[in-house]
Structures are given as structure tokens and as C-alpha cells.
Amino acid sequence: MPGSGQPAWWLQLLSLATLAWLAQRASSWRRAAFLGWTFATAWLCGTFWWLFISMHVYGGLPSPLAAAAVLALAAFLALYCAAAMGVFAALHRRAPAWSAPLFAALWLLAELLRATWFTGFPWGASGYAHVDGPLAVLAPWTGVYGIGAAAALLAFALSLALRPRTWRSWRYWTALAAASGLLAACNMAATSSPAGGDQQRLSVALLQGNIPQDEKFQGGTGIPLALNWYGQQLGASAAALVVAPETAIPLLPQQLPDAYMKAVRERFAGGSQAALVGLPLGSLQDGYTNSAMGFKPGSEAYRYDKHHLVPFGEFIPPLFRWFTDMMNIPLGDFNRGSLRQPTFDWQGQRLAPNICYEDLFGEEIGAQFADAARAPTILVNLSNIAWFGNSVAIDQHLHISRMRALEFRRPMIRATNTGATAIIDHRGRVTHALPRHTRGVLTGEVQGQTAITAYAWWVSRLGLWPMWLLALGTVAAAWAWQRRRGGPADAAAA
Structure with a gap:
């Protein structure tokens, strides 16, 4: 979110697309993991830097310790993103057809881990940047983590545009335009539909x-x-x-x-x-x-x-x-x-x-x-x-x-x-x-x-398990595919 406090969904897509591009070009899974950790540490520090105020100004903790505590928390939580990018780099070369869903699934897993492990601290989850964007139409169906996964999928698609061959592919641009148009139409329909439920x-x-x-x-x-x-x-x-x-x-x-x-x-x-x-x-x-x-x-x-x-x-x-x-x-x-x-x-x-x-x-x-x-x-x-x-x-x-x-x-x-x-x-x-x-x-x-939304229906009965299973199933399918193709392409580098 920019300094005004308003969400910028396009900026979130661009930054995540940059990470996707870097992860695809990483020379090894270790390099990709380091890039993911650096990206997430900077992102999270920018997201909850204000914890410094509570610890130093009101809690009385010396300012160096308060700043170190914020950095340490961000660096620890960034490990989930580091693991996700490391796994992505290890799998995507042998399973190129799975690259886009694999990236989205691993991003989703990283966000779910941050949201649930050690009581969870999901403040600043990527889906919140889209509360005013076209992906907000997914909220009553998938919740904020589904929006984050969809954003990761779009970000990966944007990262492909940096490849020269992609610029010349009419199929890529047609698919991207169709997806954008569909989301915009759904969003307009959702915001213009009449109110339902109680009239009181x-x-x-x-x-x-x-x-x-x-x-x-x-x-x-x-x-x-x-x-x-x-x-x-x-x-x-x-x-x-x-x-x-x-x-x-x-x-x-x-x-x-x-x-x-x-x-x-x-x-x-x-x-x-x-x-x-x-x-x-x-x-x-x-x-x-x-x-x-x-x-x-x-x-x-x-x-x-x-x-x-x-x-x-x-x-x-x-x-x-x-x-x-x-x-x-x-x-x-x-x-x-x-x-x-x-x-x-x-x-x-x-x-x-x-x-x-x-x-x-x-x-x-x-x-x-x-x-x-x-x-x-x-x-x-x-x-x-x-x-x-x-x-x-x-x-x-x-x-x-x-x-x-x-x-x-x-x-x-x-x-x-x-x-x-x-x-x-x-x-x-x-x-x-x-x-x-x-x-x-x-x-x-x-x-x-x-009225009960689809998200309310399934999350009330199953919690976040559908998201976990979708993400883990996608990663497992990509892993099985690359096993059939003879193992990770960068095994020697690893």
C-alpha cells in the first residue's frame, strides 16, 4: 500500500511479477530461495514497520532493540516465501507446463503457513491489496487467500511478457485480455447488483x-x-x-x-x-x-x-x-x-x-x-x-x-x-x-x-483445508511430472 494508505493492486501485481521473473532466471534453488527471502523481508518490513511504535514509543523498548525486533520478525516470516521460491526453482524447469500454477500454489502455501503457524500473523497478505481491484470479485468465493493465489497466477503471466517470444504470441495477449475483461465484467456485475437479505x-x-x-x-x-x-x-x-x-x-x-x-x-x-x-x-x-x-x-x-x-x-x-x-x-x-x-x-x-x-x-x-x-x-x-x-x-x-x-x-x-x-x-x-x-x-x-456466500459455506465447515489441498495437490502434480521427466534440471547446481 502506498503512503496514502490506499491499496494499489496493480503495484502488488508488478512487484510479484518481478519476483516471478527473477525466480525463473535463478541459477539454482538456493539463489531463488535467497531472492524470495530478500523480497519478503523488504515487503513485510514495509507492511508492519509500525510495530516499532508500539514497542519503542509506548512499550519503552530501546529503539535499536525495537527496530531489530521488527526486522527479525519480518526475516523469520520471510522464510516461508524463501522455501516457496526454492521449491519453484527446483521444479519448474522440468515441468514448464506447470510453471504458472506451481508458482501460484507455492505462493498460496507460503501465505497459508504465515497465516496459521505459530498462531499466525497474516497481516498484509497479498489479497488485501486487491480490495478495490478487479480480483475483489473472487472474495465471496475464495476469500482473501484465493485472491492472493489468483494474483500470483496473473503476476506469473505478466512475468512471461518479459520474454521476447511472448511478445510475439497472439495467444498469450488474447488470453490475458480475455481474463482481464472477464474479471472487470464480473466486478461491475457484483458492485451493481441489488442488495439482498434483510431490508430492516x-x-x-x-x-x-x-x-x-x-x-x-x-x-x-x-x-x-x-x-x-x-x-x-x-x-x-x-x-x-x-x-x-x-x-x-x-x-x-x-x-x-x-x-x-x-x-x-x-x-x-x-x-x-x-x-x-x-x-x-x-x-x-x-x-x-x-x-x-x-x-x-x-x-x-x-x-x-x-x-x-x-x-x-x-x-x-x-x-x-x-x-x-x-x-x-x-x-x-x-x-x-x-x-x-x-x-x-x-x-x-x-x-x-x-x-x-x-x-x-x-x-x-x-x-x-x-x-x-x-x-x-x-x-x-x-x-x-x-x-x-x-x-x-x-x-x-x-x-x-x-x-x-x-x-x-x-x-x-x-x-x-x-x-x-x-x-x-x-x-x-x-x-x-x-x-x-x-x-x-x-x-x-x-x-x-x-444470504450465505460460497466462501462462508465452505470455510465454516472445512476451514482453510480446501486451500491447503489445492496448493499441495498442484505442487505434488508438478513434482510427479518432473519425476517422469528425469528429475530436477538444476540438480547438479543444487
Whole structure:
């Protein structure tokens, strides 16, 4: 994504096409693996450089160590791409007919490995660059990883254009033009089709407190500001649903001033309004959770506990206690909630909360779509990414939420501390948004949806296994083909 924070699908295709061209020309699999590792390290550093802000500015880690930590994480995650390019170089010469699908399959495997191993860190997966591009039409069918694989296939085709013989092949250009035209037509059809599902609309008020991260958990500044401002907005809003962001209330209920939670409960005990509020729950004995509580008339308080926790920020990986002890991160070791938790039902809508980083894992959100009668009609994200300053992380997170809206054809409403607080419709379009790093209330209406997309159907039952099997099957077929042809062409060089 460029500096403006907007996705550039064409730039992603060009950069990946360059990698494909280099991998095809590599003298050995080792050379190709090194090129893949260098490419991915640079790409990932540019994707999540803002982790430096959380570790140094707010966590207190010395700047050289914070920079080294970002580089080390990128270099480690780049190993998946290195392995993919190494295997590609070892196989593609003896199986030229398989080169394009082999490249796409190995790219897909690298992204799946990054998304799932060691709890997964798929931030910046290549498919997100296409949220506004022609490949976005694939989202409700294949999800973000299928888009990434399709992009890799197109990138490989573009890399072939650098060969002189390809420029003279009318078949190549006809196929490329036909594929581009088909994708453009599908995209136009998808964006112009009428809305389906529920016609009932829900009025919402999304709160953005803009509490500075370095004050958020301070007793003399951020805590009283948060309690006063969010308390006032919860009491004053006239919307059917009021949503306050992740840890909007920065204290455990037992630490709050007398009668604070009682006042919130009583505010929504009658009438025609409900609220979802982010706050930590638990105790020293039972452990803590990063949670959201829901309040509505005639019902006990609803509770959602975050399931997919952030490494180092919300749980401490084995052998890394020394690293987290060097930083000042409050409540940094949470318990996990279950994968499938009930929706918050209100005014005919089934609202499915997810907290911050969780909306990065579409396959986990998709687990709630197995039963169409109980599937969410609206997705709700509660976030606080003030940890990362006024950086591109805000824009990236918004595009991640937009991709989830496209995959499930569900609106996504986002209440955040510093941005991006927004209403996203079921086609992934931002219809309302607050300026980031401002304090305010975003009001609007959102229309729930009930239709189940193909992606929601298969991912709710099979997870990401269809993607794994497709990628592994393609690699196995290419390997079997080259075995029949007498082994890798560069075996001597290897």
C-alpha cells in the first residue's frame, strides 16, 4: 500500500511479477530461495514497520532493540516465501507446463503457513491489496487467500511478457485480455447488483474516544477521561445500538467507581436501545480476558471474550517472558475465549463481535456461518490500535475489515479508539467514517444481510483445508511430472 494508505493492486501485481521473473532466471534453488527471502523481508518490513511504535514509543523498548525486533520478525516470516521460491526453482524447469500454477500454489502455501503457524500473523497478505481491484470479485468465493493465489497466477503471466517470444504470441495477449475483461465484467456485475437479505435497518452510534495510548491506563489522566466521556456518550445517544471500542472502559468492573457499571446496566435495562462496550474482565485468580459486554432491555448482560490473541501484546509465547518484561504493556497476558460464541441479538439482527486483530482471521469469523439460521447478519469490530500511532496501520486495518465484508457479504461496523471508526456495507464500501485521531460519535444506519456466500459455506465447515489441498495437490502434480521427466534440471547446481 502506498503512503496514502490506499491499496494499489496493480503495484502488488508488478512487484510479484518481478519476483516471478527473477525466480525463473535463478541459477539454482538456493539463489531463488535467497531472492524470495530478500523480497519478503523488504515487503513485510514495509507492511508492519509500525510495530516499532508500539514497542519503542509506548512499550519503552530501546529503539535499536525495537527496530531489530521488527526486522527479525519480518526475516523469520520471510522464510516461508524463501522455501516457496526454492521449491519453484527446483521444479519448474522440468515441468514448464506447470510453471504458472506451481508458482501460484507455492505462493498460496507460503501465505497459508504465515497465516496459521505459530498462531499466525497474516497481516498484509497479498489479497488485501486487491480490495478495490478487479480480483475483489473472487472474495465471496475464495476469500482473501484465493485472491492472493489468483494474483500470483496473473503476476506469473505478466512475468512471461518479459520474454521476447511472448511478445510475439497472439495467444498469450488474447488470453490475458480475455481474463482481464472477464474479471472487470464480473466486478461491475457484483458492485451493481441489488442488495439482498434483510431490508430492516439498524441505527448505530459508534464511539471514538481518541484517548492517547500513553495516557489510556493512567489513573490521573486517561482513565478518568475515558470513564467520563464514554459514560456521557452511552447515556446521551439516541441510536438503537451504541458501540464503544476495545477497552473503552480501561478498568476491570471491580476497579470501577461505585455504581458505574450499575448505571450503565440501568441505562439500557428498558426502552429500545442496546450497547456493546469493550472492557477487560476477570481476576488475578481466574485470569483476565479482553472482552465486550452487551446490554439490552429484558436480558442478562451479554459477554464476548477475544479468541485470537496478539503474541507479546496479549499473550506471552514460550521462552519470551524476558522480552515482554522489557516493555510496559498493561494486562498483557489474557485467557482465550472460545472460537464459537453466541451472537448479540438485537432488533432482528444477529451481531457478531470481534476484537481488533481478530478480524484478520476470516476463517475463524466464518466458523459462525455453519448454521444459516443463526449466522451473523452484521459484523462488529471493536479496536484500539492507538499502539501504532497515526500510521498506515489504521488504513490497513480498515481494508482488512472491508475484505471480511466482501467475503461474507455482511456489513461491518467498526468502533475504534483512534480510527478508523466506520460503517462498511456488505459490498465492502465505506459509507460513513470519522476522521482518525479525533474524538467523536459516528451515527448512521446499517442493513443486515442473511444470504450465505460460497466462501462462508465452505470455510465454516472445512476451514482453510480446501486451500491447503489445492496448493499441495498442484505442487505434488508438478513434482510427479518432473519425476517422469528425469528429475530436477538444476540438480547438479543444487
